[in-house]
Amino acid sequence: MHELPPxxxxxxxxxxxxxxxxxxxxxxxxxxVHRDVSLTVVRGEVxxxxxxxxxxxxxxxxxxxxxxxxxxxxxxxxxxxxxQLTQSNGSPLQRxxxxxxxxGALFSxxxxxxxxxxxxxxxxxxxxxxxxxxxxxxxxxxGLPPDSAIKFPSELSGGMRRRAALARAIxxxxxxxxxxxxxxxxxxxxxxGFDDLVLELKRLLGLTIVMVTHDLDSLxxxxxxxxxxxxxxxxxxxxxxxxxxxxxxxIRSYFHGPRGRAxxxxxxxMGLQRD
Amino acid sequence: MDDRVQQxxxxxxxxxxxxxxxxxxxxxxxxVERALRRMTWPARSALVFEASGIEAFDTGGAVVLYRALMxxxxxxxxxSIQGLRPDYAQLMSxxxxxxxxxxxxxxxxxxxxxxxxxxxxxxxxxGAGALEFLGESATALVRLVASPxxxxxxxxxxxxxxxxxxxxxxxxLLTFLIGVVIAYQGAEQLRKFGTNIFIVDLVGISLLRExxxxxxxxxxxxRSGSAYAAQIGTMKVTEELDALQTFGLSPIELLVLPRVLxxxxxxxxxxxxxxxxxxxxxxxxxxxxxNVSFTAFLSRFEEAVAxxxxxxxxxxxxxxxxxxxxxxxxxxxxxxxxxxxxxxxxTISVVQSIFLVIIFDAICSILLNWWNL
Numbered sequence: 284m285h286e287l288p289p290x291x292x293x294x295x296x297x298x299x300x301x302x303x304x305x306x307x308x309x310x311x312x313x314x315x316v317h318r319d320v321s322l323t324v325v326r327g328e329v330x331x332x333x334x335x336x337x338x339x340x341x342x343x344x345x346x347x348x349x350x351x352x353x354x355x356x357x358x359x360x361x362x363x364x365x366x367q368l369t370q371s372n373g374s375p376l377q378r379x380x381x382x383x384x385x386x387g388a389l390f391s392x393x394x395x396x397x398x399x400x401x402x403x404x405x406x407x408x409x410x411x412x413x414x415x416x417x418x419x420x421x422x423x424x425x426g427l428p429p430d431s432a433i434k435f436p437s438e439l440s441g442g443m444r445r446r447a448a449l450a451r452a453i454x455x456x457x458x459x460x461x462x463x464x465x466x467x468x469x470x471x472x473x474x475x476g477f478d479d480l481v482l483e484l485k486r487l488l489g490l491t492i493v494m495v496t497h498d499l500d501s502l503x504x505x506x507x508x509x510x511x512x513x514x515x516x517x518x519x520x521x522x523x524x525x526x527x528x529x530x531x532x533x534i535r536s537y538f539h540g541p542r543g544r545a546x547x548x549x550x551x552x553m554g555l556q557r558d
Numbered sequence: 559m560d561d562r563v564q565q566x567x568x569x570x571x572x573x574x575x576x577x578x579x580x581x582x583x584x585x586x587x588x589x590v591e592r593a594l595r596r597m598t599w600p601a602r603s604a605l606v607f608e609a610s611g612i613e614a615f616d617t618g619g620a621v622v623l624y625r626a627l628m629x630x631x632x633x634x635x636x637x638s639i640q641g642l643r644p645d646y647a648q649l650m651s652x653x654x655x656x657x658x659x660x661x662x663x664x665x666x667x668x669x670x671x672x673x674x675x676x677x678x679x680x681x682x683x684x685g686a687g688a689l690e691f692l693g694e695s696a697t698a699l700v701r702l703v704a705s706p707x708x709x710x711x712x713x714x715x716x717x718x719x720x721x722x723x724x725x726x727x728x729x730x731l732l733t734f735l736i737g738v739v740i741a742y743q744g745a746e747q748l749r750k751f752g753t754n755i756f757i758v759d760l761v762g763i764s765l766l767r768e769x770x771x772x773x774x775x776x777x778x779x780x781r782s783g784s785a786y787a788a789q790i791g792t793m794k795v796t797e798e799l800d801a802l803q804t805f806g807l808s809p810i811e812l813l814v815l816p817r818v819l820x821x822x823x824x825x826x827x828x829x830x831x832x833x834x835x836x837x838x839x840x841x842x843x844x845x846x847x848x849n850v851s852f853t854a855f856l857s858r859f860e861e862a863v864a865x866x867x868x869x870x871x872x873x874x875x876x877x878x879x880x881x882x883x884x885x886x887x888x889x890x891x892x893x894x895x896x897x898x899x900x901x902x903x904x905t906i907s908v909v910q911s912i913f914l915v916i917i918f919d920a921i922c923s924i925l926l927n928w929w930n931l
Contacts (some may be wrong), residue, residue, distance in 0.1 A: 391896040407585030409618070410592060416621045417584070419660035420653060429662040437896050455584055456616040487652055488617070 299326045301459060301491050302347060307356035309342060316342050317353070318515040329485065329492045329505050334512035335537070340495045343512070344463055347493070348382055361458065378406050380459035381452030385467065387444040389436040389451070395422065396432035399451045406455065421450040426480060442473040446480070453484060462494035466501050478504045499538070499546035511537060564613060566590045573600040579611035582619025594626040602634040610641025620649040624657065691888045695818070698810045713816040721782040722824030726831060729777055733770050733832035737761060737839025740769070745847040754848040755858055761840030762863035770832040771871045772919060775878035778825055779911040783886035786817055787907035790890025791900045814887045821879035829875040833868065866931060874922055878915050885911040
């Protein structure tokens, strides 16, 4: 059988695990960040990792993408141990996922177009013209105007920088997209627009998305499943509806605080309007 | 992609069918892209893109195929695509819906003469900014003299430790070696004339008057001037300077003056220390190579090396210190954000301060020569 392209694969292989985190513990010196964390992300879903500040969400993300090795336990990313990513540079695996960092992490000495072109330049023998076209497509896809391509990151607003970072993360058509706090620090309108953009790109490009966030609106709007981290463990894992009914005190305080209720109401209100 | 999928390939059959096969995905679509760009399209004919052989497709492949399509149309061909799988066709329509934005001409940022004018404006503004900074520092100094209690002793002493005490080993080692080098070079010449004892004049005067102060200043410019630029620049990028201002605290008073004062104290002391070690280095070589004993060296030193040479050397040091500290801090304030900006201004601070130190030294030499000192 031929290997299926990403878009078809997403349809055909729902339920196939793309990330398997098993029994991961992390310690920095004496500080314990994770105690026996296990979770699985399946192809085609939007998987969110939520939890309070300092609960190890971003650390877990860094471990999954191989920037950091867990103290014990294994993480398999697209079937490969992510320790291999830590040990070697330029693994072909690295071309199969894209990462959008919290503050964009755009290279400040390059224009937006050059930033987006970096993975293409480094990993493909494509001609300059083809690279320019692909970059222009990705910039248009994330909703940035064409003339922003020649701007430097310092000349872009926060929302535009986020979109630019997203364009760079999806430039290689990755199977997996990691988003670290994609909507933090954005105003509610732009944040909602960003959520829509992520869903749209997921549909168009057949992405599997893993995002770290504590934006409750985002969680209600786009997450298929959510893992709530706390006290170094997975406190709850499931759909938002299931988590909202959970009895765990930490999860309850997380989802039923004033902001959590507002986000929920907001979400169900919109659901009604759509019906 | 793995080897179960055919390599991407394209061929023009009978001048009317473009047969596309294989995996049209990044990065494997590259050879096809090159072939399509070199392709000569049959003029003004009906052309079919037979795409059922495409086994994998992504936006990269779609962009390549769409550009070929547009190019063939531009040359007057009637083009239709056949056999493209529906989900791949979706990617194609994605490209076509964004095509206008993709090929939109973007006006270049600036042309040559505009850029030239902008750089002139920039230079003038920079000069004005430097003067303004100098003025602000001077007024802050006046305020400080009026009420000395405003001085930040803590950061002064901290700066004294970091920029003075911690620089002792490297400064000592370097001037010691310079003393050795000068004595070695001189020894060759002096031995020829049998005037071994003049090694004392050579080492003593050149080191005390010129070399020790310069070496110390250049080292401090590299060590501390660059650090000032990077520290203040990073504080600017992280908005710490803005936070200071909202508390009504003057960054100049808080950050610049303590550093300037600390260096004004530290650099003459470092220079004196460098004098001692440099002369000691020369003395070792003199006894080793020229049979000038330590006692002979020191008694000759008293006669031959007038006190003014040392005082001139030490007297220049505070001015060097002011130049280094002000240039470093000024370049720090010039940083506007961005990682490369920090690096650029740190470099500029070192180059500029060494440049100005040497200019100042040259002017001193000329003036002192006029006054026969």
